[in-house]
Amino acid sequence: MTDLGAIKAIDVAASDLAELKQSFDACDSNSDGWILNQEFSALLKSLDQDLSEDECLLAFELTDADGDGSISFEEFMGWWNDIQ
Ligand SMILES: [Ca+2]
Numbered sequence: 001m002t003d004l005g006a007i008k009a010i011d012v013a014a015s016d017l018a019e020l021k022q023s024f025d026a027c028d029s030n031s032d033g034w035i036l037n038q039e040f041s042a043l044l045k046s047l048d049q050d051l052s053e054d055e056c057l058l059a060f061e062l063t064d065a066d067g068d069g070s071i072s073f074e075e076f077m078g079w080w081n082d083i084q
């Protein structure tokens with residue numbers, strides 16, 4: 001017997017993930033697989049044009065969980081879940 005509910009949940013998660021990867025790639029303007037401060041600021045400003053440079057930098061530092069100066073896809077996912 002197949003649990004249709006579980007399959008549906010997996011489908012939704014997978015399509016969310018694909019969508020999220022698209023957002024990540026769109027934000028990663030030089031396509032190096034990492035989102036740097038300038039790239040993240042551009043994304044934030046496209047979402048909210050009133051954000052200041054300081055606010056963008058703060059958001060970047062909060063999102064860059066391991067503090068290596070770039071946002072990985074995993075860190076981006078965490079940020080995305082936070083703003084949902
Ligand atoms: Ca990049």
Ligand SMILES: [Ca+2]
Nearest residue numbers: 064066068070
């Ligand atoms: Ca990082």
